[in-house]
Amino acid sequence: MTAIDDFFSIIPAGGAGSRLWPLSRADAPKFLHDLTGSGKTLLRATYDRVVPLSGPGRTMVVTGRAHRSAVEAQIPELDDASIVLEADPRDSTVAIALAAAILRRREPDVIVGSFAADHVIHDERAFRRAVLEAAAAARAGFIATIGITPTEPAIGFGYIRAGEPTGIADAPHAAAVSAFVEKPSAEVARQYLAGGHHLWNAGMFIARADVLLAELAIGEPELAAQIEELAEAWDEPARRGPAVDRLWPQLKKIAIDYAVAEPAAERGRLVVVPGDFDWDDVGDFSAVAKLHNGGRRGRLAILGSEGTVLADSASGIVVSQSKRIISVVGIQDVVIVDTPDALLVTTTDNAQRVKQVVDAVRRSGNADAL
């Protein structure tokens, strides 16, 4: 398997994963956990998945300063030039566009592909096929996204409506994007699945760095200029610090979907390549229970210390991070997350509500546990 020419992977490693509290914490966010029982954290699994695409030494991780040592421990292969440390989180546009701008200065024709640090994909061959097509579309001057062919009427994901084929060389499945759609109702999701024109928005973007930045400059000229200024100073240690101190607090927090993808789609500059592979953003414990492929007691998935979990007629998931004995008796579809300072008990059906719990914990004056 050879790497894609001129390709560089960007892994934005941010996001609190608050629906995965109390496992995911400010100091141990989702991407630093092994949520599938693979033996690798999501970050490491993402890195291992993209390295064959871009080649050794051609992956950049963007993360918060607080996570530097954890990220380096996960990916010792990263050198200083391959980690972009954010002073504080500024949403996905800053993370991806800053990395792209830094890389473009080092390598003007570079094609960048951005892949979140906390998603799960198992079918790496199909993933690679989709990225190859997306890279071909990027080489032709488009911004390409990969839309996942849906397998169920999911209401937890956004959708992309695919339009006409584009006829781009080496990207036979690339289609124009006719619309981005926010998380739909169950009824609408069923229509999408039946219609066959909608794909899950997996937040993967592949583009020439200069094209991506040019598109950003059209809709968000001030942010684009600030990012270029940061990138210009980035590789000179004496200039980087002052530039960050001056510019970072001004950077607009905006998702790349709004700042780049949707405007580019309206101008016909965005194409979508269908991805026929399994994909999940592991958004809540219901997803973790489904994806987990590690320890089990009957129908109960166990993440963490297996030896101390006893189950009798139970199903669902137990996350065992304290060293306590956990006994689960006659309860179905349960979610138990046992950590040294916080315990969550809910059901897989209520997994989305955990985000509200985090707000309640904050209001209760126990923010230390977040």
Add this chain to the structure above:
Amino acid sequence: MTAIDDFFSIIPAGGAGSRLWPLSRADAPKFLHDLTGSGKTLLRATYDRVVPLSGPGRTMVVTGRAHRSAVEAQIPELDDASIVLEADPRDSTVAIALAAAILRRREPDVIVGSFAADHVIHDERAFRRAVLEAAAAARAGFIATIGITPTEPAIGFGYIRAGEPTGIADAPHAAAVSAFVEKPSAEVARQYLAGGHHLWNAGMFIARADVLLAELAIGEPELAAQIEELAEAWDEPARRGPAVDRLWPQLKKIAIDYAVAEPAAERGRLVVVPGDFDWDDVGDFSAVAKLHNGGRRGRLAILGSEGTVLADSASGIVVSQSKRIISVVGIQDVVIVDTPDALLVTTTDNAQRVKQVVDAVRRSGNADAL
């Protein structure tokens, strides 16, 4: 309220309460917990309930050596002569008959009443009325038990079938006992409730000490002789130790229902007085959830540290003994018992199965947590 003449209360304080694990432990059994949110342990509440019946200084507690200091801390009023320490548990016949034999030596005509340390009764006036009748029957030479008028077709209790009235003076409601019945099926329990002849067996026995011991001697002559020998030595410190060392290991483990009550019933020596009061033996966490009258978050009962429990659309019970944050989201009839070294999660419907968990914990090599 005056005490009953010649009456002495015995409180057997034993029993692991293994259906209440991991709250109830070998070193902190059920009777040492406040399971109702009253602010008192079950033992202290029992003591406070019987003192008005027997009068100050006329209550004897029978417990294991390991619980001596905990019992004394709960009932500082007890002097050394009022605590019988068991070398190891020998079931209810030894506990009650030994106390009776010791008391008879001190006071030949004493009437004893035995009341478990871990039952809950709120209506103390109705309780007192029943004990008064039972004491009258005891004075007439019978062994009396109090049977609780059932309020639901419970399958967790044994039943007593009441027969003909006895005509004993001052015990107008006392009836002969025509049968003891083990825990019935739901269908049979419904028939009992409808029929009106069955009462719950609450394990309360009231008798002259000499009558109780004479009945024991008929069915279990060897055990009765051993108990008399122990009692004979009990109040002489120099003799007590050697007698215990020699006799205790030989004492037969048998419930007083089998050793005394059922044989006495067959000989027409046992009467039952109906008790029209609330009563529960708090046999499992379902009972705790029902009886608990302390902290709440909506429909979730909270035993222990309330401040760290957050609930959203949850019902059932949380026992919070660690200092962790406990968040319960969208789960009904749940039982969560959170202790520093063990966590139980089940439902009120499965509360009876917790006893099997204890066996599983023992087999798993974690007996320290029992």
